[in-house]
Amino acid sequence: MTDERIKPLVMPKWGLSMAEGKVTGWLKKPGSAIKVGDELLEVETDKITNVVEAGEAGVLRRILGEPDTVYPIKALIGVLADSDVPDAEIDAFVAGYVMPAAEEGSEEDAAAQYEFAETPAGTLRYAKRGTGPEQIVLVHGFGGDLDNWLFNIDALAEHATVYALDLPGHGQSIKSLADASLSGMSKALAGFLDKLGVSAAHLVGHSMGGAICLRTAIDRPDLVKSLTLISSAGLGDEINIDYIESFAAASSRRELKPALEQLFEDPNLVSRQLIDDLLKYKRLDGVTEALKALAKNMFPGGKQSSVLADEAAGTKRPVTVIWGASDKIIPASHTAALPAGWRAEVIDGAGHMVQMEKAAAVNALIRQGVGV
């Protein structure tokens, strides 16, 4: 028996490999009135610490997740309900709560959620989630991978079919780049979409991935229904070339950490695990060469080589531009001179990785841009 007025708060699943998370502390007290988007508590995973935001409104009636305690995903950690729901009903709900068994989050499940596609640019890894009629494709930035969408992919998959891929030279995709230019990367994306039979998708690009999406909209408008550009390249010529060069060159934890801290407004989000995972990627044969080749083509002389906004405006596709106000990699001031009709939203309290630092707000904007 379910009561729609009682809304369970469960341990979220951030990304494909998350099986459990640790409650580090609650930001709201029992009895607080909660609005959608309110910051409820902090959860630490082996990759990152983040805030859980309310997806629904209500009164925080029960706090069940104890600080410094690890819970599996989908475990009940709190209860939201209107103030007129009797305590007894809430207690009965808590007592009767059964964790959904289908998502045990075992490693086999997580492994099965990654797939590989043989494309003209080589083998590319991707994840596909959700079943909705609209198709969203998430394209990460320079040095990133599909886990950059940790806090977005599952939320978006409730409303659409979502693909996230590792670009060539990145993540677990092929490490050698057939063509390290922007149009080469765009062709690789188009080749991936063609291979999977994805036509007319909503492209969501972060940073360099945004420039790749812009290029794709210009070259292959048939593939693109809308664009969401997050802290995107291709909208102005400024770029923090120190970051690009130090990220590409860093060979140790000591060198990589200060570079990564520039990505977030809150540098404490850079955990040891995040650094170690990136080092594991960077140490694979061919990665350093791929990153340096991309940097040389995309950012020669410390400037972005391609500014594509006006050309992309000609395609008449709806465009949403999202930026973290304190982005230290590409400045949010690039939102100042966008083509007429493009929506721009600058989000406070976030840096370059705004889709991680302010996931709920970014997810809402992506959904508005896509129309789901």
Next chain:
Amino acid sequence: MARKLSYKMAVNEALDLEMTRDPTVILMGEDIVGGAGSPGEDDAWGGVLGVTKGLFAKHGARVMDTPLSESAYIGAAIGAAACGMRPVAELMFIDFIGCCFDEIFNQAAKFRYMFGGKAETPVVIRAMIGAGYRAAAQHSQMLTPIVTHIPGLKVVCPSNAYDVKGLLIQSIRDNDPVIFCEHKNLYAHEVDVPLESYAIPFGEAAIPREGRDATIVTYGLMVHRSLEAAEKLAREGVDVEVIDLRTLSPMDWDTVIESVEKTGRLIAVDEAHPRCSIASDITAFVAQHAFRALKSAPQMVTAPHSPVPFSPTLEDIYIPSAETIAGAVKKTIIQKMVAA
């Protein structure tokens, strides 16, 4: 992409990838082809524990069975390295190193120095280390301190398959002699390992567990015992950091000192004998360079100053256990409470 791989097969895969990439990489050792030297599954065992199995079938004469003379084939490998090859010689058990001290300590380790920096000796000497295999006193020693003592040698001792693959690839690509120590009791241990080649630089410790209250510095099999101890202690409210040195020469002193400066307590855990050990080395270095950070006397957990016993009961007692390590951690904390 990654999948589970054993410590033993990570050695095999690293050798295979580097032999495929670089034709100057050759393998030498006792029985590493195995049997009659045939590529057939039945005859080519690939070494005493099957580490090099399949490599003869794939790389043919670049995998060489040698006579049972460590001084001869280790010497040959070092000579080949000085002449442009990248040999990986398998010493089987590190206990046999005494037969080729001169070749390793006096020749390989000294060539660069004696020839005014003009000679390079890119040789890797692989050897099994450690107790717990019921292999008795002459096949069970932890001789890492002896090789670490010698300038001119690099010493690697991984604790897991991911590190094995990346550090062995780095060892082969390195232009100096490397003693690559493989703990035989970890051969079956599996972790996620990427399919691709990758190299882990020397002199970078890993921190498999972060903590605030005390720092355990260790390597090899003892990493696992220390993590087990840390888990026990966590249930009692003690938050222990565990440092896996990964390479003993060069040593990542910065990571050790930074951690002790954070926690104020040091426990050095080493499967070698106590005298002139990695544990005593770490303890001395910390006492000298981070004395003011220490809240209590550092503790050492080592094997006893005795040969490795053949009796299984005694051998199990000989190897430091998680309980012993946890006890040493508590000692660093109780001292503090008494002082306060």
